[in-house]
Amino acid sequence: MKVIETGLPGCVIIDPAVFGDARGFFFETWNAERFGQHGLPTNFVQSNVSSSSRGVLRGLHYQWPRPQGKLVSVLRGEVFDVAVDIRRGSPTFGQWEGVVLSGENKRQFWIPEGFAHGFAVLSDNAVFSYLCTDVYVKEHDAGVRWNDPAIGVDWQVDAPLLSDKDAHAPLLADIAEDRLPVFAA
Numbered sequence: 001m002k003v004i005e006t007g008l009p010g011c012v013i014i015d016p017a018v019f020g021d022a023r024g025f026f027f028e029t030w031n032a033e034r035f036g037q038h039g040l041p042t043n044f045v046q047s048n049v050s051s052s053s054r055g056v057l058r059g060l061h062y063q064w065p066r067p068q069g070k071l072v073s074v075l076r077g078e079v080f081d082v083a084v085d086i087r088r089g090s091p092t093f094g095q096w097e098g099v100v101l102s103g104e105n106k107r108q109f110w111i112p113e114g115f116a117h118g119f120a121v122l123s124d125n126a127v128f129s130y131l132c133t134d135v136y137v138k139e140h141d142a143g144v145r146w147n148d149p150a151i152g153v154d155w156q157v158d159a160p161l162l163s164d165k166d167a168h169a170p171l172l173a174d175i176a177e178d179r180l181p182v183f184a185a
């Protein structure tokens with residue numbers, strides 16, 4: 001597996017070792033020992049799958065307290081996946097990083113606790129699969145407006161299809177300090 005640093009320290013792209021043969025392909029999506037050797041999580045406690053049609057945008061979401069780190073990937077289709085640093089006191093607070101994830105490129109994106117996450121679907125359909133470092137706690141579910149001008153994400157889609165919750169998420173500047181994760185150097 002190859003680990004690629006991004007402009008957001010802590011958020012890394014992973015290119016797994018893919019084994020192809022006449023039958024198709026095989027690759028490990030997570031291996032605790034191998035991930036541990038790269039300083040990546042050796043434990044996940046929840047696995048999610050979602051399916052979305054072209055132009056859907058899910059995000060920007062985070063959980064606080066009890067933040068979730070997420071190892072995200074696309075089983076089928078293509079998305080533009082985005083992480084935003086929303087940790088109070090972080091030198092990269094409010095900055096974002098995006099990467100194209102697809103069934104074709106098999107890329108994974110590791111998004112540590114304390115980041116908001118979202119994706120926009122670039123293909124007719126996308127099946128999105130991800131592992132989380134903590135379980136979902138409905139009362140801790142939170143969001144940041146997808147098109148917050150202070151963050152300025154270029155989602156690669158126009159007029160996305162959003163849930164009502166996402167369409168009305170607050171701007172980062174309007175979120176109370178105690179509702180945001182804290183940066184730990």
Ligand SMILES: Cc1cn([C@H]2C[C@H](O)[C@@H](COP(=O)(O)OP(=O)(O)O[C@H]3O[C@H](C)C(=O)[C@H](O)[C@H]3O)O2)c(=O)[nH]c1=O
Nearest residue numbers: 048050058059061062070117118119135136141163165
């Ligand atoms: C996230 C989650 C949701 N749910 C239930 C709650 C709702 O009744 C339903 C749909 O939830 P939501 O609209 O929040 O689903 P997404 O918009 O895909 O949210 C996710 O999308 C972005 C990209 C993320 O990074 C988060 O993992 C997560 O917030 O599933 C659960 O039962 N368990 C869960 O872990």
